[in-house]
Amino acid sequence: MVGEQLHKIKQLLPPEVSLVAVSKFHPVERLMEAYDAGQRIFAESRPQELAAKVPSMPADVQWHFIGHLQTNKLKLVLPHVSLVQSVDSLHLLEAINAWGAANNKVIDVLLELHLGAEETKQGFTEDEILSILCSHGRLQVSEGTPSPLSSIRLRGLMGMATNTEDEAVIDADFARIEKLFRSIQLPGFDILSIGMSQDWPIAVRHGATMVRIGTDIFGAREY
Secondary structure, three states, X not given: OHHHHHHHHHHHOOOOOEXXXXXXXXXXXXXXXXXXXXXXXXXXXXXXXXXXXXXXXOOOOXXXXXXXXXXXXXXXXXXXXXXXXXXXXXXXXXXXXXXXXXXXXXXXXXXXXXXXXXXXXXXXXXXXXXXXXXXXXXXXXXXXXXXXXXXXXXXXXEOOOOOOOOHHHHHHHHHHHHHHHHHOOOOOOOEEEOXXXXXXXXXXXXXXXXXXEOHXXXXXXXX
């Protein structure tokens, strides 16, 4: 079942769009079904769940973190992930950088734009993202001078559309983040992570390079 669903989605996705299997709340057995069907990128949103699953999965899995990350949970997440998609505050960005410097690791991150209408959603405004990129968007301020965020690579943007069945609203949300993404011309800033099970086709129309799909692969959450 999982393999069949993966195959259907990959047939519809453009080849240049990466598929991230959102495996949160699903047991390792289900993840292994996806792995056996060829899936290698998985995403979790809870630090403890991620840390528990990593040793149970093959070593070539690429783990992404997509949830709200508290700074006191960094040690459960950062040793394992290849990308933190959900950096939603300058405080978190600086904490990730400090952890990377202390552990001799450079962390790839996406900056999360507060995109949907819900007040509960986390994230930056457009102006805040542009300010961060102006201040820290280069690995070096000048030749031989380390950037204040030298243990971070700013790889792109992440966003979640408004939770609605109104496709016009979703389309407008994705158009907004696409416009911001296309306005940013920095080397290596090339990931636009938008689109989930209910709206990924709209996201692809707006230039998504990465979609995060859970329910359409694994079915309803099991716990």
